[in-house]
Amino acid sequence: MADFVDHILGLNDSWFGHIVAALVAAVLILHVVAVGALLFIWMERKISGRIQDRLGPTRVGGKYGWLQTLADGLKLIAKEDVTPDLADKFLFKIAPYVGLAASYAAFIALPFADGVVGQHVNTAVFFVLAVLGLEVFSVILAGYASGSKWSLFGAMREAAQVVSYEVPLGMCVVVPVMICGTMNLTTIANMQSGFFTNWLVFNDPFTFMTAIIYFTCATAGVNRAPFDLAEAESELVAGFHTEYSGLRWSLFFMAEYSSMFIVSALASILFFGGPHGPIPITEIVPFLSSGGLGDPAKQAFTESEGLLAGWDLGLIISRIIGVTNLLLKGLVGVTIMMWIRWSFPRLRIDQVMTMCLKYCVPLAAIGFLGATAWQALDLPTASSVIGTPRYKHHELWTADHNKDGSKEETISTPVLETPHEDDTHAEAKTVTENTVPVSVLRGGNQ
Amino acid sequence: MNLLAVAWEYWHQSFFILFAACAIGFGFGVLLSKNVVRMAFYLVLSLGSTAGLFFLAGAEFVGAMQLMIYVGGTLVLLIFGVMLTAQKDFINMDTHTQDWILATIVGGSLLMVLLFAAFGAEDWSKPQDLTDAKIESTKEATPLGLALTGIRVDTLGDSGDAVKQGKSGYLMPFIIVSVHLLVVLIGAAYMARTKKLSRATDDKSSRAKLMLFKMEQETEQLEEETYVVTHRGQSALNRTDSQDE
Amino acid sequence: MILIGTVSVSWYLAVGASLFVLGAVCMATKRNLLGVLMGVELVLNGANMNFIAFGSKVLRPEGSLGLDGQLIALFVIVLAAAEAAVALAIALNFYNNHNTVDVDRANELNG
Structure with a gap:
């Protein structure tokens, strides 16, 4: 991105290019958050309406009422921002921003397509999860600072729930990380390019199970129904945001919907191929696949002369397809969450904790062990059974990986052996250690 | 603009100063704040800035771990404890003045020793040329x-x-x-x-009696309350009726 | 600007030392049990900062601890989590038995 800006403005690695690039990336991500929230809230109303056999919003913005959220947003901005008397004023005011900042910052490391990412982070998976985990603070702070019992109860429930659901969530995320051997989300996504059989969810039965557990835990982790005990209307008024009104209230919802999207997008990258579709358009069409791996930023602007000279148009189009693909997959995930919300009754708090500790954690552990065993025993995956082709991304990745692996192997052998070779004492020791148990065993047998 | 340009040239240093100031500043917030919930909030920010410093020093994985385990796990646990014990008397607890004086003297001298040690070794304080340093994805x-x-x-x-x-x-x-x-x-x-037994009432029957007694008391109280409420409601209704008439 | 130009290991150590001292003073002065715990967390972070600084290849291209520093830092983080869990359990037990979190009131063993 910085290279691109430098190229267009004719600068040479200047601070200005970097800052402009950072601003552009930030604004783009902000659009995903804000426009996403607008869209999702409208979708939620429409879907809940249809599930309950009613129409949902119909008036504002044509037949489908798609401007309803915007109208509501305007109304919320115009509303009075009330701070209760008993509230801890400073914390009460800052709490919604903490939540929004956390779910916004998690987008930094989320790759929308190969190379379309705010900042390449090598441990992106952990980064996203870690930053998303900070969102719980906003709820706790809001709950405490409101000075209301309902808010405090909601916050306590949320804290307990989120902290316990992070355990199975982390275990599920480790499975794709283990299979791909990297925590880089771009690499994990690229490894699954090609037909949908290459997706990790179809890698083996255990990954399939893990994907389902991941989605369940993610739903609980972002406090969606049926796990939305923190804002259970029937018992806690509105939970942690009981005392909030106006714009601050809507910020909580923006945070909730954007974290819904981010866990769905993470699911699609980890298990459902990310930007690589069910049908590999970008790999089949030769024009589009001319880009490929390597340093993506530099390949797009090879041999720069004019403003757009050296553009790899195929790469650009393939990236646009990838971004659209990922956004659609995230949208599907969010829709499923809404579907679940309006179909299932809410659980009790003890049922939520039981579900996490007695079912999700053991199942995630089984999934992890099973997937490890599947890899270790080199059992067939879906793509190898059906025989779907793997494309360039994967081949490059495998080659790279094999090279790394062999390098590590050749180097690591002497480490394990040097102490024995050089040190005669150690050698003697190992020898005696080896012989002693055998003789003891024999003695025992006799 | 000029300032920005300078800041860019020394980007590592600028971010170091930003994160270090945040870490130490919010650390002071933890120390000086009397409200225990605010202390927890400042601690979150301080440790978050520390994670930023870890990223800056090139320890990406440890930084992410700091965010995930420390800030996301340990501190949530701490805040849990704070909220479970946050009764009116314990939210704001004053420190004795003599404690402050003693702690300041001891802490100040300790800081002096540590800073002297930190800047004492020549090998450590050797400045690195970081103007072109980029955090490579390690x-x-x-x-x-x-x-x-x-x-x-x-x-x-x-x-x-x-x-x-x-x-x-x-x-x-x-x-x-x-x-x-x-x-x-x-x-x-x-x-x-949770401990189910209270030490005073080890005997099972006596505990049961105690519980029964408590329940009876509560029901009586409830009955009284409902009586009062209904009575008042009735009288209020009567009053409105009479007003309407 | 002279100051900015010279970020070295020493400056990281200085930040670590400041966090350490802040935490130590916090431990000494707070009367709330959980405040003392927060002091402990600050102290551990100050120590961690030193490990990261000594292990950083950016700050010390030659003679850095390398991965050893980061590994010890990881262990510190994990042990801090364990410590917090136990300390919190103690705090809650203390609160249940004494109805207070004032550490000055925990003086039963004071002969």
Whole structure:
């Protein structure tokens, strides 16, 4: 991105290019958050309406009422921002921003397509999860600072729930990380390019199970129904945001919907191929696949002369397809969450904790062990059974990986052996250690 | 603009100053704040800035771990404790003045010693040319994991002596830490469990009697309250009726 | 600007030392049990900062601890989590038995 800006403005690695690039990336991500929230809230109303056999919003913005959220947003901005008397004023005011900042910052490391990412982070998976985990603070702070019992109860429930659901969530995320051997989300996504059989969810039965557990835990982790005990209307008024009104209230919802999207997008990258579709358009069409791996930023602007000279148009189009693909997959995930919300009754708090500790954690552990065993025993995956082709991304990745692996192997052998070779004492020791148990065993047998 | 340009040239230093100021500033917030919930909030920000410093020093994985385990796990636990014990009297607790004086003297002298030590060694205070330094995406997670299983990929270039002197890995500490965590899990659950018996009433029948007595009291109270409420409601209704008439 | 130009290991150590001292003073002065715990967390972070600084290849291209520093930092983080869990259990037990979190009131063993 910085290279691109430098190229267009004719600068040479200047601070200005970097800052402009950072601003552009930030604004783009902000659009995903804000426009996403607008869209999702409208979708939620429409879907809940249809599930309950009613129409949902119909008036504002044509037949489908798609401007309803915007109208509501305007109304919320115009509303009075009330701070209760008993509230801890400073914390009460800052709490919604903490939540929004956390779910916004998690987008930094989320790759929308190969190379379309705010900042390449090598441990992106952990980064996203870690930053998303900070969102719980906003709820706790809001709950405490409101000075209301309902808010405090909601916050306590949320804290307990989120902290316990992070355990199975982390275990599920480790499975794709283990299979791909990297925590880089771009690499994990690229490894699954090609037909949908290459997706990790179809890698083996255990990954399939893990994907389902991941989605369940993610739903609980972002406090969606049926796990939305923190804002259970029937018992806690509105939970942690009981005392909030106006714009601050809507910020909580923006945070909730954007974290819904981010866990769905993470699911699609980890298990459902990310930007690589069910049908590999970008790999089949030769024009589009001319880009490929390597340093993506530099390949797009090879041999720069004019403003757009050296553009790899195929790469650009393939990236646009990838971004659209990922956004659609995230949208599907969010829709499923809404579907679940309006179909299932809410659980009790003890049922939520039981579900996490007695079912999700053991199942995630089984999934992890099973997937490890599947890899270790080199059992067939879906793509190898059906025989779907793997494309360039994967081949490059495998080659790279094999090279790394062999390098590590050749180097690591002497480490394990040097102490024995050089040190005669150690050698003697190992020898005696080896012989002693055998003789003891024999003695025992006799 | 000029300031920005300078800041860009020294981007590492600028971010260092930003994060360090945040870490120390919010650390002071923890120290000076009287409200225990605010202390927790400042602690979150301070540790978050520390994670930023870790990223800046090139320790990406540890930084992410700091955010995930420390800020996301440990501090949530702490805040949990704060909220479970946050009764009116304990939210704001004053420190005795003599404590402040003593702590300031001891802490100040300790800080002096540590700073003297930090800047004393020439090797440590040697400035690095960081104007062009970029945080390369270091592939540290795999070597870290291998080191935890006892294989040191990164020290292979070293001479054999270094490998022999206990630098061959961290398998043993890793196992000890794992067992430690398990023990802690069980121990914490055991200690924090709700105690069903109160010491004063060991006898089962007496406890049952006590419970019955309490329940009776409560029901009586409830009945009284409902009586009062309905009575008042009735009278209020009557009053409105009469007004309407 | 002279100051900015010279970020070295020492400056990281200085930040670590400041966090350490802040935490130590916090431990000494707070009367709330959980405040003392927060002091402990600050102290551990100050120590961690030193490990990271000594292990950083950016700050010390030659002679850095390398991965050893990061590994010890990881162990510190994990042990801090364990410590917090146990300390919190103790705090809650203390609160249940004494109805207070004032550490000055925990003086039963004071002969």
